Amino acid sequence: MTVLFAVVIALAAVSALGVVLSRQTIYSALSLVLTVSMLAVLFLLLNAQFLFAVQLIIYAGAVVVLFVFIVALLSPDAEDRPTLDLRAVIGIAGVIVVTALVFIAARNGITYNTNGFHATAVGGASDPYHTFKFPQDTVNNAGNVQTVAGQLFTNYLLPFEITSMLLLVAAIGAVYLTRRSSR
Amino acid sequence: MLNPNLFPYLLGLSAFLFTVGAMGVLIRRNPIVVFMCIELMLNAGNVALVAYGRFLNSEEGQIFAFMVIVVAAAEVVVGLALITQIFRLGRELDVDDLSEMKE
Numbered sequence: 001m002t003v004l005f006a007v008v009i010a011l012a013a014v015s016a017l018g019v020v021l022s023r024q025t026i027y028s029a030l031s032l033v034l035t036v037s038m039l040a041v042l043f044l045l046l047n048a049q050f051l052f053a054v055q056l057i058i059y060a061g062a063v064v065v066l067f068v069f070i071v072a073l074l075s076p077d078a079e080d081r082p083t084l085d086l087r088a089v090i091g092i093a094g095v096i097v098v099t100a101l102v103f104i105a106a107r108n109g110i111t112y113n114t115n116g117f118h119a120t121a122v123g124g125a126s127d128p129y130h131t132f133k134f135p136q137d138t139v140n141n142a143g144n145v146q147t148v149a150g151q152l153f154t155n156y157l158l159p160f161e162i163t164s165m166l167l168l169v170a171a172i173g174a175v176y177l178t179r180r181s182s183r
Numbered sequence: 184m185l186n187p188n189l190f191p192y193l194l195g196l197s198a199f200l201f202t203v204g205a206m207g208v209l210i211r212r213n214p215i216v217v218f219m220c221i222e223l224m225l226n227a228g229n230v231a232l233v234a235y236g237r238f239l240n241s242e243e244g245q246i247f248a249f250m251v252i253v254v255a256a257a258e259v260v261v262g263l264a265l266i267t268q269i270f271r272l273g274r275e276l277d278v279d280d281l282s283e284m285k286e
Binding site (some may be wrong): 002005009012013016017020025028029040043054058066069070074087088092094098103106128147151152160166169175 | 194
């Protein structure tokens, strides 16, 4: 299990770098497929079976196919390899600093539990990870998709309906933007 | 049972994906790649939401990650429509040249 997590996290990180650093746009799109698929596996390992399916169908199925379609249609020229100018230096420094800060913060237990934000040393008696009520795998027993759908269609029904409105607006906007006579 | 020591690595992956996406938005000039980097940033948010939801034993993280996926799908549809329209106007696909949206 832990080995699987390590492999998935490493592949997702490497292919995310591939999205940014590939010279050809089509290679960026293929790296994005790998990233999205690895994140889908990560969702499955984190007991989010519904999101695993949604991630594969919507991202790997629809969004990336749309990207590949646009790349094939427009066939943009290969860009020069990104140069190491000021923007790139700031970006690389930002990646390293933010990742390290978040990792260290999470490792030292600055996290959220039912009592609010906590900053306690890892491994101590007051370590939130030692006092956490970890899942009794009730979620597994009930069927994860079932519990998610139960929440989605009761407590979160209004946001769910608003997302359908958003998709309608996006579809109308796309049709408006790509109509033939633009004036 | 999930090992609780995994949690910092998941948040670290989330931060890494987000900042790599932000770096891509900064340094790439092709708008298609910029959109892919925005997708990376949205996915990073999803990883953090699902990880928190798993470790706090709540479904709400998954529900909000689902909403984020819907927003990402809507965003990519409109964005790619804009890119095809820019291409139809005969402009070069380069975000540094597209500093104004006049026709």
